[in-house]
Amino acid sequence: MTDITQHDLPADDAAGPPVTHCGFIAIVGRPNVGKSTLVNRLIGQKVSITSAKAQTTRHRIHGVLTRNARQFVFVDTPGFQTRHRNALNRAMNRTVTQALADVDVVVFVIEAGRLTDADEEVLALLPQDRPVLLLLNKTDKTGDRAKLLPFVERISKLRDFHAIIPVSAQRGDGLDALLKVAGDLLPEGPAMFDADDFTDRSERFLAAEYIREKLFRQLGDELPYGLAVEIERFDVDGALRRIAAAVIVSREAHKGIVIGRGGEVLKTVGAAARTDMERVFGSKVFLELHVKVRSGWADDERALKSLGFEP
Numbered sequence: 001m002t003d004i005t006q007h008d009l010p011a012d013d014a015a016g017p018p019v020t021h022c023g024f025i026a027i028v029g030r031p032n033v034g035k036s037t038l039v040n041r042l043i044g045q046k047v048s049i050t051s052a053k054a055q056t057t058r059h060r061i062h063g064v065l066t067r068n069a070r071q072f073v074f075v076d077t078p079g080f081q082t083r084h085r086n087a088l089n090r091a092m093n094r095t096v097t098q099a100l101a102d103v104d105v106v107v108f109v110i111e112a113g114r115l116t117d118a119d120e121e122v123l124a125l126l127p128q129d130r131p132v133l134l135l136l137n138k139t140d141k142t143g144d145r146a147k148l149l150p151f152v153e154r155i156s157k158l159r160d161f162h163a164i165i166p167v168s169a170q171r172g173d174g175l176d177a178l179l180k181v182a183g184d185l186l187p188e189g190p191a192m193f194d195a196d197d198f199t200d201r202s203e204r205f206l207a208a209e210y211i212r213e214k215l216f217r218q219l220g221d222e223l224p225y226g227l228a229v230e231i232e233r234f235d236v237d238g239a240l241r242r243i244a245a246a247v248i249v250s251r252e253a254h255k256g257i258v259i260g261r262g263g264e265v266l267k268t269v270g271a272a273a274r275t276d277m278e279r280v281f282g283s284k285v286f287l288e289l290h291v292k293v294r295s296g297w298a299d300d301e302r303a304l305k306s307l308g309f310e311p
């Protein structure tokens with residue numbers, strides 16, 4: 001799997017012209033269409049973790065891009081869950097609905113050439129009074145653009161989309177077109193973030209997310225969905241960050257899966273997460289990981305709150 005850490009779009013221009021237009025752009029869609037990959041690619045930093053599994057994104061995350069007097073605040077959201085109805089999924093769905101309530105532009109992402117029932121359920125939730133850009137992602141898999149035309153024809157009847165833009169978030173194709181169209185829809189106003197900020201999330205939050213991403217990628221089909229990561233210590237010690245984190249699982253039986261034979265899984269996860277942290281934080285990181293059982297946390301509103309889910 002390619003990691004989105006470099007990109008070919010111009011970087012944030014801290015020394016650029018003063019921001020005249022600034023606004024929120026929500027990225028919505030069913031799980032796995034590539035929303036988080038898109039935000040990372042636009043920002044050029046890993047603000048949001050990605051994997052081929054549902055539930056990878058659990059929170060609303062802002063990714064900020066400042067370019068040509070415009071500040072784009074992309075709002076990455078969890079994929080709208082239509083199946084499992086525990087408290088965690090309800091919390092994730094609330095996050096999506098709240099994110100939609102006060103954005104200037106909605107980017108609705110689907111896979112090019114493929115429209116599922118789950119896509120249509122998300123489409124039905126989108127506000128009528130906001131411009132919606134339809135993004136056809138993963139065009140690197142569909143080949144010839146001409147083949148997409150009948151699909152575009154059909155899908156353009158579903159709603160009055162402000163624009164339909166084919167992209168590949170993974171390759172970076174079509175993103176300049178997206179920025180052009182979205183940039184023209186941003187309201188006038190001053191910047192909300194410093195030009196060199198790329199997210200509203202703390203290093204502490206990012207650290208926990210990078211660990212969770214590696215677990216999601218490493219654990220394959222035996223992944224216990226009820227796992228979470230809690231940062232227990234985050235100390236900046238000169239040019240070193242000392243971080244201790246607990247992987248929370250909901251059942252004793254899951255502990256062994258996360259640790260792996262001879263500690264192998266946890267070791268691999270820790271090493272990969274540390275590499276991401278060092279790149280994004282620009283410092284050395286010392287990371288300690290252990291596993292903790294907290295039964296039933298994913299269906300416990302109080303436990304969710306302590307893990308940073310919004311009420």
Ligand SMILES: Nc1nc2c(ncn2[C@@H]2O[C@H](COP(=O)(O)OP(=O)(O)O)[C@@H](O)[C@H]2O)c(=O)[nH]1
Pocket residue numbers: 001029030031032033034035036037038049050051052053056057079137138139140141167168169170171
């Ligand atoms: N081939 C291809 N895969 C992509 C593209 N964008 C995302 N993916 C993959 O799709 C999966 C889901 O991506 P993610 O960004 O986590 O989706 P999200 O659930 O919508 O946030 C990951 O395995 C990504 O690598 C793309 O443009 N092309």
Ligand SMILES: [Mg+2]
Pocket residue numbers: 035036037048049050056057077078079
């Ligand atoms: Mg995501």
